[in-house]
Amino acid sequence: xxxxxxxxxxxxxxxxxxxxxxxxxxxxxxxxxxxxxxxxxxxxxxxxxxxxxxxxxxxxxxxxxxxxxxxxxxxxxxxxxxxxxxxxxxxxxxxxxxxxxxxxxxxxxxxxxxxxxxxxxxxxxxxxxxxxxxxxxxxxxxxxxxxxx
Amino acid sequence: xxxxxxxxxxxxxxxxxxxxxxxxxxxxxxxxxxxxxxxxxxxxxxxxxxxxxxxxxxxxxxxxxxxxxxxxxxxxxxxxxxxxxxxxxxxxxxxxxxxxxxxxxxxxxxxxxxxxxxxxxxxxxxxxx
Numbered sequence: 666x667x668x669x670x671x672x673x674x675x676x677x678x679x680x681x682x683x684x685x686x687x688x689x690x691x692x693x694x695x696x697x698x699x700x701x702x703x704x705x706x707x708x709x710x711x712x713x714x715x716x717x718x719x720x721x722x723x724x725x726x727x728x729x730x731x732x733x734x735x736x737x738x739x740x741x742x743x744x745x746x747x748x749x750x751x752x753x754x755x756x757x758x759x760x761x762x763x764x765x766x767x768x769x770x771x772x773x774x775x776x777x778x779x780x781x782x783x784x785x786x787x788x789x790x791x792x793x794x795x796x797x798x799x800x801x802x803x804x805x806x807x808x809x810x811x812x813x814x
Numbered sequence: 815x816x817x818x819x820x821x822x823x824x825x826x827x828x829x830x831x832x833x834x835x836x837x838x839x840x841x842x843x844x845x846x847x848x849x850x851x852x853x854x855x856x857x858x859x860x861x862x863x864x865x866x867x868x869x870x871x872x873x874x875x876x877x878x879x880x881x882x883x884x885x886x887x888x889x890x891x892x893x894x895x896x897x898x899x900x901x902x903x904x905x906x907x908x909x910x911x912x913x914x915x916x917x918x919x920x921x922x923x924x925x926x927x928x929x930x931x932x933x934x935x936x937x938x939x940x941x942x943x
Contacts, residue, residue, distance in 0.1 A: 686815055693822050700829035711852025712907055712935040717923050738916070745913050784916040791912035793919075794847035794938050802851035810934075812920040 713797045715782075715810045733809075734780045736767065738796060740787040752792040764795055771799050779807040786813055844868040844911035849938035861900050863893065864937075867910040867918050876918060886921055893929035902930065909937040 736754050739761060743750040754767045762770070774780065780800060784793050793810070800808055844866075866878040877884045884892060896904055906926045910919050919936075926934055 686819075690815075690819065690822075693819065693826065696826055697822060697829070700826060704829055704832065709940055710846075710855055710937060711849050711940040712855050712937050713849065713852050714933070714935050717927055717932060717934050784920070786915065786917035786920060788916045789912070790910040790914040790916055790919050791847040793916060794849050794912070794936060797936060798849035798851050798938070801849070801853065810923070812916060812923070 713794070713801060713808075714806070715797070715808050718809050718811065734770075734774055734778065736770075736780065736782050736796060738782055738784040738788040738793050740785050741789060741792070745789055745791060752789070752795055754792075754796065764799075767796060768799050768802075771796075771803050771805065774803070774805060776804050776806065778805075779809065780805060781809040781811055783811045783813065844914075846909060846937060846939045847912040850940060852938055852940055854940070859903075859905050861896075862905045862907055863896060864907045864909060865889075865922055867908060867914060867922055877922060886925070889922065890925040890928040893926055893931055897929055897931055903933060904931055905933045905935060906931050907935045907937050 735757050737756075737758070739753040739755060741750055741753060752764050752767075753761045754763075755761050756770055771780075782793060782796055797808065800806075863879060866881075868876055868878065877886055877889055879892070893904075893906070906922075908919060908922055910922075923934060926932070
């Protein structure tokens, strides 16, 4: 009886139909909770900190330089995206190695040691980042990045 | 009830658009290199300058700050002006595309060094969306 009275009042006030709102609000809240939980903008990108030694700081230091691992990032013989293209590195001027060989060497370095990445100006940025990625993977953070002239 | 539903819809629209924003950051022509083991970006200095370096062979402008092209010979001056205005220690994030030759990254790093900004970070993609 009470509901009937209520309906009549609503109709008189101009509403065409009495739509049930509760299920819609339930769904809307479900969507809201889903988006709040899946909202994670920071996980997609990463930033790797490097040290760019300046010529001034090198000149001021009188101490002999500590033993360092100097990896050369070499230019690719075959362009990126073409079959047979692979990154090429070398440690302290020794023979060239690929990314897997680089990981083997990097895995033996302790976090206290300093690594220098010497990049050939024609080497690919992708190959430097791949090397930095391996350093991060093995917990190495003391990374200098230098470039050839 | 209507105002509450309005607000809830506004919040949903906000989340829908901001989730898509991350995908919009992916430039298909200039993809960033992949670094799955890189650390997540957490608290970032609000003064951080993001420099995009894209592969464009025939134009002078290959460097972008905040989407605006910047001539390479003016980059050091702009970074120096930022340091004078906002103080030293401003982090520089270099977003270089994977197929870029290192000489372009070197030019940006040299400009940062010239402006006495030494905190340099290399941006990469942690996971592909």
